[in-house]
Amino acid sequence: MIIVHHLNNSRSQRILWLLEELGLDYDIKKYQRDPKTMLAPPELKAVHPLGKSPVISDDDNVVAESGAIVEYLVERYGQGALVPAAGTPDKLRYTHMLHYAEGTGMPPLLMKLVFDRIETERMPFFVKPIAKAIAAKVKQMFIMPNIENNLRFLEAELHKSSWFAGEAFTAADVQISFVLEAAAARGGLDARYPKLMAWLERIHARPAYQRALARGGKYDFVK
Template identity: 65%
Template sequence: MIIVHHLNNSRSQRILWLLEELGLPYEIKRYQRDPKTMLAPAELRAVHPLGKSPVITDGELTLAESGAIIEYLADRYAAGTLIPAHGTPQRLRCNYWLHYAEGSAMPPLLLKLVFNRVEHAPAPFFVKPVARGIARKVLRNFVDPQLKLHLDYLEGELGDSEWFGGDAFSVADIQLSFPLEAFATRDGLDAGYPQLSAFLQRMHARPAYQRALQRGGEYRLG
């Protein structure tokens, strides 16, 4: 039995979605973030030394990292339906998105979250103006331009296809769901990104996505 070590409001939600798309039986072991630090509880370190989510166990295997988990599950259980065959150009494109989502798209989103918190965090009156000034400068001069760069790139990639992997829905779309939902929540998707907005609507309308939400529980990216 596959066990998903599921942290609330985290990347592990897309693992539940993939399992629902595959129609596989699985169990959920739930963990809650610390409400003050928003960090995962120490109990997750008993599963994986980094104490982060997602992590799955499948028999004797324990596996972390979203891209690795998604590729493993798709290769083992998807029977060629959600991931292209090895050695094909389609597989190369799919692998690119599996790595891009975490390696390129997520860092500026994490910086946005961190510097927004710095800007609004409680601080002594003589420190607060300096901290806010630094945070705003970093956001304005680096983080926000990087977010726009990635959004423009992703919007352009959907110009010729409804899905990132090509003509058919694939694990590439599942992997990109988290950064795109985070983009929409933290930075907004205005009228300049109609392709991305339509992608999110298609994604949210999938029955498997809805089932994953029901099983995973409340899901908010603040």
Template identity: 60%
Template sequence: MITVHHLAHSRSQRVLWLLEELGLDYEVKRYERDPETSYAPPELRAVHPLGKSPVITDGDQVIAESGAIIEYLVEVYGAGRLRPAPGSADARRYTYWLHFAEGSAMPYQLMHLVFQKVRNAPVPFFIKPVARGLADHVLKTFVQPNIEDQLRFMESELTTRPWFAGDAFTAADIQMSFPVESAARGAGLGASHPRLTDFLSRVHSRPAWQRARARGGPYSFAD
């Protein structure tokens, strides 16, 4: 039996969604974030040394990292579903977007979150202008421009096809949902990103996504 070690408000929501799309039986072991730090609890280190989510166990297999988990589940249980035919142009796009989500998109999204926290952190009044000024400078000159470049690129890629890998919905769209949701919640998706906004609407209307949301519990990235 597959067990998802699921942390609220996290990337592991994608794993639940993939399992629902594949129609697989699985168990959910829930972990709550520390109310002060928002970090994962130390109990996760008993599953994987880094103590991060997502992690799944399947028999004696322990698999961490969103992309690795998705590749494992699609390869072992997909029976050809949710990925393009090997060697096709769609397959090359599928591999690209499967890795782009965490390798390129999420680092800037995370930096946006970190510097927003720095900007609003409770510090002595005489330090606050310095911290806020530094955070604003990094956000304005480095983080936000890179996010905007990526969002334009992602938007342009959806002008010629409905899904990131091609005409068919694939696991790459599951992987890409989190950075798009993160952008919508953090940096924002405006009128210049209608296709990304539509992508999220179509994602959230999928029955498997809704089942995963109900089973996974709180997920602020879709609120």
């Protein structure tokens, strides 16, 4: 039996979604973030040494990292579903997007989260103006330009096809979902990017996505 070690408001939500799209049976073991630090609880280290989510257990296999989990589930259980045919241009796009999501798409969004917290965190009054000024400058000069460059790239990809790896929905769309949900929540994704906004509406309307939400619990990235 597949067990998803599911952390609230995390990338593991898309693993639940993928399992629902594949029609697989699975159990969920839920974990809650520390309300102050927003970090995963130490109990996750009993599952995997890094103590992060997502991570799945499947028989004797423990698989961590979203992209690795997506590939594992699709290859072991997908029977050809949710992956373009080998050797096609769509398969090349699929592979790129599967790795792009965490390799390029997420880092500036995570940096923005960190620097947003620097601006709002409690600290000595004589330090706060300096910290806020540095955080604002880093966001202006580096973080936001990178986020906007990524959003322009992804918007252009959806001018090529309906989904991120061609005209068929694939696991690459599942993998990219957290990037765009995070961007919509805190990274400037809005009506300036109509293809991306419409794509989010389409994935959120999918029955498998709704079933994953129902099983995973509260998820702040979907309003």
